Amino acid sequence: MAETFGAWAGLGATRSPVLQPGCGGPTGIAPILQVHPTRRCNLACAHCYTTSGPHEVGQLPLALLCAAVDDAAALGYGQLAVSGGEPLLYDALPALLQHARHRGLLTSLTSNGLLLSPRRWATVAPHLDRLAISVDGREASHDALRGQPGALARTLRLLEQPRRTGTPFGFIFTLTQHNVDELEDVVAMAAEQGAQSVQVHPLTLHGRARQALPGARPDGMELLAAIVEAQRLAQALQARRGVRVQVDALSQAQILAYRERLVPAWPVAGLGALAPVLVLQADGQVLPLTHELPPSLWLGSVHEAPLRALAARWLHSSASRRLVQALERTWTELSAGAQPAAYWYDEVAARAQAEPVPLTWPQRPAMGRSGPVAAGAQA
Numbered sequence: 001m002a003e004t005f006g007a008w009a010g011l012g013a014t015r016s017p018v019l020q021p022g023c024g025g026p027t028g029i030a031p032i033l034q035v036h037p038t039r040r041c042n043l044a045c046a047h048c049y050t051t052s053g054p055h056e057v058g059q060l061p062l063a064l065l066c067a068a069v070d071d072a073a074a075l076g077y078g079q080l081a082v083s084g085g086e087p088l089l090y091d092a093l094p095a096l097l098q099h100a101r102h103r104g105l106l107t108s109l110t111s112n113g114l115l116l117s118p119r120r121w122a123t124v125a126p127h128l129d130r131l132a133i134s135v136d137g138r139e140a141s142h143d144a145l146r147g148q149p150g151a152l153a154r155t156l157r158l159l160e161q162p163r164r165t166g167t168p169f170g171f172i173f174t175l176t177q178h179n180v181d182e183l184e185d186v187v188a189m190a191a192e193q194g195a196q197s198v199q200v201h202p203l204t205l206h207g208r209a210r211q212a213l214p215g216a217r218p219d220g221m222e223l224l225a226a227i228v229e230a231q232r233l234a235q236a237l238q239a240r241r242g243v244r245v246q247v248d249a250l251s252q253a254q255i256l257a258y259r260e261r262l263v264p265a266w267p268v269a270g271l272g273a274l275a276p277v278l279v280l281q282a283d284g285q286v287l288p289l290t291h292e293l294p295p296s297l298w299l300g301s302v303h304e305a306p307l308r309a310l311a312a313r314w315l316h317s318s319a320s321r322r323l324v325q326a327l328e329r330t331w332t333e334l335s336a337g338a339q340p341a342a343y344w345y346d347e348v349a350a351r352a353q354a355e356p357v358p359l360t361w362p363q364r365p366a367m368g369r370s371g372p373v374a375a376g377a378q379a
């Protein structure tokens with residue numbers, strides 16, 4: 001699975017359904033190390049931004065990942081989110097999760113759910129705090145996106161496994177320009193299946209999705225519609241059925257209100273303040289926030305240096321300053337513009353790609369309601 005479960009949280013209506021240890025990071029939760037140990041997958045979904053599939057064979061060594069977990073824990077990362085590819089195909093998954101637990105990290109897994117056999121689940125469940133299962137709409141839509149007839153029915157059948165072990169689980173719904181009307185059915189399905197949450201994650205046009213789904217990225221109006229629909233469903237269903245619905249998008253009002261969570265002050269307190277999501281790709285490259293950021297802003301490869309060394313070098317490089325500038329620029333433009341809602345990371349990535357960014361030091365605007373509103377002013 002390519003999504004980051006719980007990567008975006010803590011901003012008004014977009015609270016995470018997962019793992020909320022109360023850390024005061026920029027997104028309101030403990031910084032997350034998102035690991036893609038392999039791009040091998042039993043599916044080859046149209047919307048896959050890591051272009052994963054059955055023919056991918058490489059995987060990261062367990063020792064390398066455990067070292068990265070150790071460094072991430074020392075750097076203040078409190079969660080390990082394992083994604084992929086399909087993480088259940090990574091042989092060393094139980095050992096990786098167990099290691100993260102021993103280092104004090106909360107653990108989550110994002111899966112397509114098709115490989116949740118009793119045998120495999122028994123090795124993973126003891127080390128897992130939370131499971132995220134991708135459900136991308138009604139049966140016909142889900143199966144079409146996954147390229148496999150019967151995929152949703154099988155996934156739902158196999159949810160018996162986390163129910164049996166009492167492992168908390170939620171759904172991730174990929175929002176496109178065309179499917180917000182399916183959200184209600186997905187939430188109802190979540191309630192029927194015993195899921196605790198539905199995370200609505202906007203489609204990222206990266207990897208296979210760029211070729212397979214051009215024009216399907218939700219625009220600002222669609223994101224706002226999803227936010228409004230999530231609030232309606234929360235009122236209609238949440239109290240009765242206990243399913244939380246969150247959208248990984250921000251309305252313009254939220255962007256105005258939460259500036260200090262979106263744009264860290266410089267100098268940053270640490271890597272987690274600037275990169276509350278740190279992505280470790282299957283090729284060993286480490287990047288902040290999202291796959292969409294240009295390689296010039298990446299930290300480097302764990303094949304070449306330990307994560308702690310990459311972090312120290314990056315924090316003192318022009319790349320980290322340019323990322324802060326991209327964050328500043330994104331906030332300034334979105335807070336002053338007409339876009340009703342935005343997926344923050346995509347917006348940051350778009351501005352980061354728009355080189356050259358003048359390397360002047362970002363200045364924090366004066367606090368006040370007449371200009372850019374400081375975080376906390378409306379919180």
Ligand code: SF4
Pocket residue numbers: 001002041042043044045047048049050051052053084085086112
């Ligand atoms: S299940 Fe689909 S979206 Fe997830 S990693 Fe596999 S191919 Fe990609």
